[in-house]
Structures are given as structure tokens and as C-alpha cells.
Amino acid sequence: xxxxxxxxxxxxxxxxxxxxxxxxxxxxxxxxxxxxxxxxxxxxxxxxxxxxxxxxxxxxxxxxxxxxxxxxxxxxxxxxxxxxxxxxxxxxxxxxxxxxxxxxxxxxxxxxxxxxxxxxxxxxxxxxxxxxxxxxxxxxxxxxxxxxxxxxxxxxxxxxxxxxxxxxxxxxxxxxxxxxxxxxxxxxxxxxxxxxxxxxxxxxxxxxxxxxxxxxxxxxxxxxxxxxxxxxxxxxxxxxxxxxxxxxxxxxxxxxxxxxxxxxxxxxxxxxxxxxxxxxxxxxxxxxxxxxxxxxxxxxxxxxxxxxxxxxxxxxxxxxxxxxxxxxxxxxxxxxxxxxxxxxxxxxxxxxxxxxxxxxxxxxxxxxxxxxxxxxxxxxxxxxxxxxxxxxxxxxxxxxxxxxxxxxxxxxxxxxxxxxxxxxxxxxxxxxxxxxxxxxxxxxxxxxxxxxxxxxxxxxxxxxxxxxxxxxx
Amino acid sequence: xxxxxxxxxxxxxxxxxxxxxxxxxxxxxxxxxxxxxxxxxxxxxxxxxxxxxxxxxxxxxxxxxxxxxxxxxxxxxxxxxxxxxxxxxxxxxxxxxxxxxxxxxxxxxxxxxxxxxxxxxxxxxxxxxxxxxxxxxxxxxxxxxxxxxxxxxxxxxxxxxxxxxxxxxxxxxxxxxxxxxxxxxxxxxxxxxxxxxxxxxxxxxxxxxxxxxxxxxxxxxxxxxxxxxxxxxxxxxxxxxxxxxxxxxxxxxxxxxxxxxxxxxxxxxxxxxxxxxxxxxxxxxxxxxxxxxxxxxxxxxxxxxxxxxxxxx
Numbered sequence: 001x002x003x004x005x006x007x008x009x010x011x012x013x014x015x016x017x018x019x020x021x022x023x024x025x026x027x028x029x030x031x032x033x034x035x036x037x038x039x040x041x042x043x044x045x046x047x048x049x050x051x052x053x054x055x056x057x058x059x060x061x062x063x064x065x066x067x068x069x070x071x072x073x074x075x076x077x078x079x080x081x082x083x084x085x086x087x088x089x090x091x092x093x094x095x096x097x098x099x100x101x102x103x104x105x106x107x108x109x110x111x112x113x114x115x116x117x118x119x120x121x122x123x124x125x126x127x128x129x130x131x132x133x134x135x136x137x138x139x140x141x142x143x144x145x146x147x148x149x150x151x152x153x154x155x156x157x158x159x160x161x162x163x164x165x166x167x168x169x170x171x172x173x174x175x176x177x178x179x180x181x182x183x184x185x186x187x188x189x190x191x192x193x194x195x196x197x198x199x200x201x202x203x204x205x206x207x208x209x210x211x212x213x214x215x216x217x218x219x220x221x222x223x224x225x226x227x228x229x230x231x232x233x234x235x236x237x238x239x240x241x242x243x244x245x246x247x248x249x250x251x252x253x254x255x256x257x258x259x260x261x262x263x264x265x266x267x268x269x270x271x272x273x274x275x276x277x278x279x280x281x282x283x284x285x286x287x288x289x290x291x292x293x294x295x296x297x298x299x300x301x302x303x304x305x306x307x308x309x310x311x312x313x314x315x316x317x318x319x320x321x322x323x324x325x326x327x328x329x330x331x332x333x334x335x336x337x338x339x340x341x342x343x344x345x346x347x348x349x350x351x352x353x354x355x356x357x358x359x360x361x362x363x364x365x366x367x368x369x370x371x372x373x374x375x376x377x378x379x380x381x382x383x384x385x386x387x388x389x390x391x392x393x394x395x396x397x398x399x400x401x402x403x404x405x406x407x408x409x410x411x412x413x414x415x416x417x418x419x420x421x422x423x424x425x426x427x428x429x430x431x432x433x434x435x436x437x438x439x440x441x442x443x444x445x446x447x448x449x450x451x452x453x454x455x456x457x458x459x460x461x462x463x464x465x466x467x468x469x470x471x472x473x
Numbered sequence: 474x475x476x477x478x479x480x481x482x483x484x485x486x487x488x489x490x491x492x493x494x495x496x497x498x499x500x501x502x503x504x505x506x507x508x509x510x511x512x513x514x515x516x517x518x519x520x521x522x523x524x525x526x527x528x529x530x531x532x533x534x535x536x537x538x539x540x541x542x543x544x545x546x547x548x549x550x551x552x553x554x555x556x557x558x559x560x561x562x563x564x565x566x567x568x569x570x571x572x573x574x575x576x577x578x579x580x581x582x583x584x585x586x587x588x589x590x591x592x593x594x595x596x597x598x599x600x601x602x603x604x605x606x607x608x609x610x611x612x613x614x615x616x617x618x619x620x621x622x623x624x625x626x627x628x629x630x631x632x633x634x635x636x637x638x639x640x641x642x643x644x645x646x647x648x649x650x651x652x653x654x655x656x657x658x659x660x661x662x663x664x665x666x667x668x669x670x671x672x673x674x675x676x677x678x679x680x681x682x683x684x685x686x687x688x689x690x691x692x693x694x695x696x697x698x699x700x701x702x703x704x705x706x707x708x709x710x711x712x713x714x715x716x717x718x719x720x721x722x723x724x725x726x727x728x729x730x731x732x733x734x735x736x737x738x739x740x741x742x743x744x745x746x747x748x749x750x751x752x753x754x755x756x757x758x759x760x761x762x763x764x765x766x767x768x769x770x771x772x773x774x775x776x777x778x779x780x781x782x783x784x785x786x
Contacts, residue, residue: 007734010555010744010747010748011555011556011744012556013511013555013556013557014557094519094520094523094524096512096513098520149557150556150557150558165566165736166556166558166563167553167555167556167558167563167736167741167744168639168736169638169736192638192734193734193736193744194637194734195731195734195740195743195744196731196732196734198621198732199636199637199731199732199733199734200734202624202625202628202629202636202637203636203637203638203734205628205629205636206628206629206632206635206636207632208635208636208637208638356503356746356747356749357747357748359503359506359507359509359510359749360510361509361510361511361512361513361516362505362506362507362509362510362516365509365513365516366506366509394513394516
């Protein structure tokens with residue numbers, strides 16, 4: 001029986017349910033907390049802490065039936081009151097998880113096993129959210145205890161071991177009395193904080209980690225060492241966010257022709273080949289290429305065409321181009337010279353304003369910049385629609401709206417599965433045709449694992465979860 | 474002497490307060506952005522305002538700073554915004570890691586430098602050329618490259634030493650030693666190259682002085698002249714360079730700690746500044762200033778003890 005160890009890049013922030021971070025931190029907290037639901041490696045929602053769930057016909061009332069064999073690590077059984085209290089707290093505490101539960105108007109227990117979420121509007125992302133941080137369950141009595149931030153009490157398969165050094169390594173040991181032990185094959189988990197990719201690579205080579213992400217140039221030596229290498233098609237997308245679609249900072253961006261011209265300025269194949277070293281693929285849309293919502297009809301919608309782009313700009317009245325300032329962030333540094341040149345070729349003069357890493361989010365949400373080069377993960381399409389196309393979306397600080405788009409987005413909330421997939425494809429088509437942003441490429445990833453460990457989430461559908469890994473058969 | 478130490482420490486505290494105030498003021502310019510980023514998609518004007526108020530960052534700047542200072546004087550440096558651990562204990566934990574590497578490296582650096590430097594100055598000829606050659610090579614090898622090379626050789630290929638990470642001494646002394654071996658080697662090569670040249674230089678100066686000739690003519694053995702009299706007088710400048718080396722090692726620890734994934738002071742500072750973890754950055758700045766001041770003070774005291782002429786108190 002192998003133990004499992006993985007490197008994460010940054011320390012875990014709070015482990016209080018209302019403030020859980022759904023990024024890499026989820027590796028650690030999802031092993032400590034049970035979430036109500038669970039997303040499997042096909043992206044399908046599965047029962048977890050809730051053994052059944054059901055929507056009413058107009059999708060404004062979600063009923064969940066809680067398992068009766070869950071126990072917190074302090075030995076207390078998980079009651080419906082704990083579920084209600086945690087959801088209420090996460091919903092109202094204005095922490096990181098509040099937006100995920102923003103459609104929930106009330107949480108009530110109807111009997112000792114049933115929780116009802118009354119919604120103010122249908123929310124297509126809610127089930128996904130309940131499989132992530134918003135669905136984590138903690139004991140009601142621990143919610144007010146400051147200590148929960150660093151010493152969480154959960155009902156999940158693992159507990160934090162005293163060997164944990166916050167900010168440097170998180171050690172977790174498996175509980176014998178967990179209800180779903182079969183899904184967690186590793187007796188011990190270690191998550192080490194290693195910020196530097198080279199240091200992570202060395203630790204992996206030396207056998208100190210059982211799994212890790214590789215940079216493109218590290219793949220060959222790893223394979224030579226006998227580690228198993230799994231290539232993932234799409235783990236993230238690289239997109240030029242055209243935030244200022246109302247033209248408040250740069251009037252030109254309000255003109256669709258200008259945004260189309262920007263889409264035509266990029267040699268996407270060249271960027272994938274030269275900068276991503278082939279680990280990725282060109283794209284004009286952002287939904288996960290492995291998902292049902294991916295719209296293959298759109299591929300190649302924007303050809304690399306400098307002259308065509310210039311003509312469009314001239315048509316829009318910007319024959320001599322214009323200037324924009326973009327934030328220089330950890331996402332953009334590698335791509336800056338290429339972007340400067342590509343946009344410069346069609347007459348758009350880019351200047352980069354350095355933004356400290358801790359202000360990256362503010363650079364997007366703070367209405368300071370008309371355009372931002374961004375790299376983001378590829379979660380479920382319903383979640384991405386919320387982040388990119390909703391009127392109050394995080395990447396829509398200027399609150400651009402379009403009646404047709406709004407209709408499509410609103411319809412996804414009540415649609416059944418097949419309809420929702422169709423609507424998502426339409427949304428992708430709308431976003432591409434109207435050049436709401438300029439997606440450039442999917443960035444692939446490579447996972448190396450020790451021969452004793454297997455990676456079982458080739459579509460990266462689970463998010464950061466230790467269930468992406470199993471003991472090798 | 475007591476008065477002198479107290480004066481120096483007092484000046485150090487004033488400097489630390491000034492430094493942290495400037496740091497606080499510079500950080501305060503981006504408090505709003507830091508909060509916005511940390512709340513990421515949960516950031517609305519309302520939630521940002523609320524969080525600012527929770528942190529007390531909506532008060533006038535001097536009030537905020539004095540609140541922080543008052544807490545600091547009482548040993549409460551607040552909690553990390555990111556991991557929620559108390560800053561004081563977090564800083565001390567990380568400092569232990571860095572100091573255990575740096576102090577061991579310093580010990581070896583001093584030993585090697587004194588032996589090589591004195592030997593070169595006293596013997597001259599081949600010994601001198603050899604020691605100067607070694608020193609030059611030490612200068613020429615880039616520490617980062619050496620670190621990567623050693624990790625590749627000892628950890629990846631031979632699997633003799635860990636590729637990174639840190640085991641506390643209390644947990645397992647042998648594993649502790651193995652976890653700091655490569656970082657120490659890297660620091661010692663750079664440090665010894667500097668200090669050897671310094672020791673050799675001051676020893677050559679010292680050995681050409683009149684009193685050395687006088688001592689020799691009295692029939693005092695060479696060893697005693699070199700080690701007891703000349704070395705004592707030559708140690709002043711070398712010590713000063715050594716203290717600078719120590720401070721440089723503390724700063725340079727950042728690169729070393731990143732390569733070896735050591736949870737030390739440098740990488741802690743680096744990550745905290747990337748994440749805008751204000752309480753940690755302030756704590757780190759405060760302790761950093763105190764440390765530099767303490768090192769300088771200790772060096773002056775040792776100098777005075779070795780060489781009464783150099784006493785400034």
C-alpha cells in the first residue's frame with residue numbers, strides 16, 4: 001500500500017467552510033470535509049454526503065437527503081442541523097463561498113434527514129457548487145470557533161496529522177471509521193508546499209513525491225526515469241479578456257469589429273508551438289474541450305489574418321489603431337512580447353503596467369484595465385458561464401449585457417441536461433461570433449506519477465481532489 | 474559597556490519602528506487591491522468594504538499603524554491573512570529553519586577560511602597560490618547552478634540526500650543533517666571564498682608589521698606569533714566581512730530555500746509578499762531589522778574584546 005504525496009504551489013488559506021478556496025487548496029480540505037455531492041471523472045454529479053437530491057419542476061427548490069452513517073472526526077454523528085448551519089454560514093458570511101450560494105434564499109430541515117434549499121432563482125451551477133467548497137459540512141458548534149480556520153473538524157476520510165506544518169507541509173491520516181473507505185486507497189497523504197517548479201521536479205525525480213505536474217521540457221527525462229506520464233488535453237485556457245465592452249476606458253472596444261480584429265491578430269498555432277511547446281491547442285472558445293458543451297463547429301472561426309484585421313479596424317474608424325494598457329501579471333509575463341507584437345502588427349499599441357501578484361484579481365475585477373491576459377482553469381461549463389457570461393460575472397466588471405446572451409444564460413438555469421448542453425454551445429457560439437473575448441489556446445498539462453500510483457481523471461473534471469489518484473492495479 | 478549596548482539596542486528599535494512604518498505605509502496603498510484579490514470572485518464593493526473594516530484597514534493610517542505597533546510591543550503581531558497562524562510563531566518557526574542552515578554554514582565558513590587564509594599568508598608560495606586559486610573558483614561558481622547540480626547528483630541520481638524539504642532537529646537529528654547538507658555546502662563555498670581572501674589579506678598585512686619581526690627576534694615560535702598575536706589583530710576586518718556575509722546569507726537564503734523547498738524565512742517572506750499577507754510582511758520586516766542590528770552589535774563587541782584598541786564603548 002503506497003502513501004500519496006503531492007506538491008502544491010501555495011499554502012492553504014482558511015479551512016473554515018465559508019472561506020474554502022476551490023483551487024489547489026481543495027486537495028487538502030476535500031480530504032477533511034465531506035461535501036454534499038461529488039463530481040466524478042466524467043463530470044457527472046454523484047451522491048456523496050447527500051445520498052439523494054431532487055429539484056422541483058421549476059428548479060427553485062432543491063431537496064437533499066443526508067446519509068445517516070457520517071461521523072465527524074470528534075466522534076459526533078453528522079446531523080441535519082450541522083448541514084443547515086454550515087450552508088447558512090457559507091451563504092451569509094460574505095466569504096469566498098458566498099457567491100456560489102447566492103441563489104439560495106433559505107436553508108431548512110424538513111425532518112431529521114432532509115434539507116431543503118429554497119432558491120430565489122434557478123441556478124445551474126448549484127449542484128457543482130455543492131460538490132465543492134460550498135457543499136462542505138462542518139459541525140454547527142465549530143463554526144463560531146476561530147480555531148476551525150487551522151484545525152478543521154470534518155466528517156471526511158482524513159484528519160490533519162500533528163506532523164503538519166502550516167504553510168510548508170500538510171500531513172493527513174486516514175480514518176478507519178469513514179463510511180466510504182473504498183474510494184480512498186491511500187493510508188496517508190502529504191501535501192508539500194513547493195513554489196518553484198524545478199524544486200518540485202527534483203522532489204519528484206528523487207522519489208519524494210508520488211505525483212506532480214510537469215513543465216513541457218521535463219516530460220522526456222521523467223519518462224526515461226520510468227515514471228508514468230499522463231498527458232491532459234486541456235487544463236486551462238489562455239484568453240485575452242476584453243473587459244471594456246462598453247468602451248468606458250477605451251471607446252474602440254465597444255465596437256464589435258475592433259474585438260473581431262483583435263481575435264484575428266493572434267497566430268494561435270504559432271503560440272501553441274513556440275510558447276507552449278506543443279502542450280496545448282489553439283481555440284476561439286473556452287469550454288473544456290473534453291466536455292459535452294464544447295462546440296467543435298467554432299474551431300478555426302478566427303483565422304490569423306493581419307490585413308483582414310487592419311481592414312476591420314479601418315472600417316470601425318481606427319485606421320491608425322489605438323493604445324491600450326494591460327496589467328503585467330504572473331499569467332502574462334511569458335506571453336507579453338508576443339501579444340505586444342501581434343497587436344502592434346494591426347496597429348494597437350500595448351503598454352504593460354506591472355501589477356504585483358497579490359493584486360492580480362483586482363486588476364480584473366477593479367475596472368482599471370480595458371483588457372487583461374488571463375489563464376483560468378476549465379471547470380464545468382455551467383460554472384464557466386457564471387464566471388464569464390453572466391451579467392454579474394467576475395470577468396465582467398464593466399457589466400456588459402446583451403439581451404440575446406442574457407436570454408441564453410437565463411435559460412440554462414431551468415433547462416434539462418440535453419437542452420442545457422445545446423444552450424451552452426449556443427452561448428459559446430454567441431461569445432465567439434460577437435468577440436466577447438479573445439480566447440487564444442487551451443493549455444495542456446502533464447502529470448507524472450510514481451509507478452505505484454495511477455491518475456484517473458483524464459478530463460480534469462474532478463477539480464483538485466485526491467480522488468483523482470488511485471493505487472496502481 | 475552596558476550603556477553602550479543599551480544605546481545601540483535603543484537605536485535599533487527606533488530603526489525597526491521607522492522601517493515598519495514605511496513598510497506599512499507602502500503596503501497600505503494596495504490594501505484594497507489585496508482584499509479584492511483575496512476575495513477573488515466574491516469581491517463586491519460591499520464585501521471588500523466589510524473585509525477592510527474587519528481588518529481595521531478603514532481607519533486613518535497613523536491609527537492603524539499604532540494599533541499594529543501596540544500589539545507588536547505586547548508580542549502580538551497579528552495573524553497571517555492567508556494561513557491564520559499567529560505571525561510571531563510562524564516567523565520564529567521559519568527563522569529556526571533558516572538559521573539552522575545559515576549558522577551551520579557560517580561555522581564551516583569560518584573554520585575553512587581561517588585555516589586556508591592563515592596557512593596561505595604564513596606559508597606563501599604554493600600554499601598561497603592554492604588557497605587563492607580555491608577562493609577564485611569559489612567566487613566563480615554561481616551558487617544557484619551549483620545547488621541544482623548538487624541536487625541532481627546527490628538526490629536525483631545517487632538518492633543519498635533528499636532533494637528538498639526540511640526535517641526539524643528535534644524530530645530526527647540524522648534526517649535534519651541530511652536535509653541541510655546540500656544547502657550548507659552551497660552557502661559555504663560562496664562564503665568561504667569571500668572570507669578566505671579577507672583573512673589572507675589582513676594576515677599578510679599583519680605579518681609584515683614591525684612587532685611581528687620583534688616577536689620573532691625574541692625567539693617566540695612562529696606558530697604562537699601567527700596564531701596568538703597576528704591573527705588576533707587581523708581578525709577585526711575579517712569579522713566585519715563575516716557579519717556582512719551572515720546578513721547576505723540570510724538574504725540569499727531566499728534562492729537556496731526556493732531551490733530546496735525549505736520552509737525558511739526567505740521563502741516565507743517571498744510567498745507572503747506574493748499573497749499580500751500584510752501582517753506577515755510586517756513581522757518579517759521587524760524581525761529582519763532586529764536581526765541585522767543584533768549581528769552588527771555582536772560583531773562590534775567581539776571586535777572590542779579581541780582588540781581593545783578597536784573598542785568604541
